[in-house]
Amino acid sequence: MSRALNDAPHVSEAVRRKVKEAAAALDYHPNLAAQSLIARRSYLIGLTYERPSPSYVVELQNGALGRLENERYRLVVLPFNHVASRPEELGKLLLRAGLDGVLLAPPACDQPVLLDMIERQRLPYARITPHSDLDRGLVVAMDEVAAGHTVAAHMLSLGHRRVGIILGDPSHAASRGRLEGYRQAFDEAGVAIDDSLVGTGDFTYDVGYRVALELLDRPVRPTAILAQNDDMAVAAIAAARDLGLSVPQDLSVAGFDNSEVSRTAWPPLTTVHQPVREMAWDAANRLIAMLDGDADSDAPRRRDHLHELLVRASTAAPSSAE
Amino acid sequence: MSRALNDAPHVSEAVRRKVKEAAAALDYHPNLAAQSLIARRSYLIGLTYERPSPSYVVELQNGALGRLENERYRLVVLPFNHVASRPEELGKLLLRAGLDGVLLAPPACDQPVLLDMIERQRLPYARITPHSDLDRGLVVAMDEVAAGHTVAAHMLSLGHRRVGIILGDPSHAASRGRLEGYRQAFDEAGVAIDDSLVGTGDFTYDVGYRVALELLDRPVRPTAILAQNDDMAVAAIAAARDLGLSVPQDLSVAGFDNSEVSRTAWPPLTTVHQPVREMAWDAANRLIAMLDGDADSDAPRRRDHLHELLVRASTAAPSSAE
DNA sequence: GACAAAACGGTAAACGTTTACATAAATAGG
């Protein structure tokens, strides 16, 4: 009888014990499908991602699993690349997987088509570090402003004053947030941002390289470059090298994302690490809260986590000759 | 009507189309719990592992996912470390997760207690690279003999004749298999294994170091060492360095496993890579075959995959002075 | 055009739980 197993009221202690003993003796396990059917819940949470970097995927997964541990929920992994690459395909897969909710990491979390499909079916979801539509659904992100502030403050504290900036794609919220953080740090240090030293990239290596060349070609060269992601930062290092400048002696460079390339680059890149595990934990946490109905309606739909600055060999104090 | 959606016979084309259109219009998705209930299947396959190495986990997962793609089955990840570390706990979790089958990677696949529990509940399972009880359940492994052969043949082909061997824990099947492979390669090359140059370790760094010191202390020093895993191989490198020998000039060293340390060691270690992805694919494949009932009863319960030799900087021809 | 056979469509039982409800038993109050 289900009442005994589930510690429901209106059942005597004696019967409860007997039932439980019998269940243990037969090693009986309740049928989850039947429970799901009646509860109208599968107790399955999906996780989609596409990042090729193993460490990212594992961090993401472990974060979510950490929250799901000791819960009834189980984690189903649904990587994007294992499916046709069209968001509609992923959407169908998600909707057919019978999930109670889904965690969306980039790039799935930024597919409006996918979000439309999911919302249409009323499938609860949480987005991890989305780059656009930041007010849609439950969002867990990094505080880009704070991160930008930290990395800029690091450069300024080393003594750099002529600092070049390579922006990412202006349509990305991260790009604007990081720039805002730079601004705050410059303001606090009483240093003005030299607009002629601000170039606009698009997060790709190639464009980053071109912008870096332009910045380094100025009559008064910057002593440091803040790039809004690692790809553009390594492009800046390459550009510097091609101009006969060495990093960090002649030029300090900092990136963003703690990507694989930031570690393998030479010199290794000072960069900002996203607290992936923590964010995934939080995303799972808020999704569960939503599913279990004890969602604070006054809880913010978006939550920002703190970054971590990784100081590596690509930044140093400007040489006194400068 | 379910017959129309499921392309069952005895339903007219017209009705079928109409039903399908209506279903699409309402974007109806069949309730998986109800389907599971009647089919007595959850279409969930579990994956347990404990390896801290992200690349291993991702390879494992991607291999399994690669096979599950386009199947009804979904993959549920159940890492060991996220649970209490006792195998009984993991067993309970597995049995309660309502899985149709489970893929067991080390160390879970080597827990007799766990296997007992799983078998008792008739939960189908496949073991990936088990180290003991190799004839229990469905087993997907690396052909250790072939791998041992390859790495030994590599050493011999470089010209080494006095080759030291550091065995792993003799109770591990891998240890015996790899040694057998060494033997075959030596036989083929017409070189005798010098028993005085064979030491027994236990796969740990410390013991590996001690054994390596002993081997290198012989009056006639070996020019190469075959270690049965990477930890012991890097221990051998350390031992050589402590004796003033440089690798690979004075001593060539090869390991096994392509572990993290084999890449970060200096010099990077020549080692044998397990085809993890491929094995996970195969494990999922055979598990599915079993679940779907089209299991060849004459198919072997164990399958060996081919390794991959990674030649890196720790092996070279013996210096002519030797 | 009649008959057999095949194709089709409707109905209901079954899957294994939970839960609401009804009934029965125990307890308490008058």
Add this chain to the structure above:
DNA sequence: CCTATTTATGTAAACGTTTACCGTTTTGTC
């Protein structure tokens, strides 16, 4: 001791599918 109240237990409906069964319609053959 009887009634009112609480507490315990049994029963049946419900969850959303699939499938077996049965009756009806269509098709094909002579």
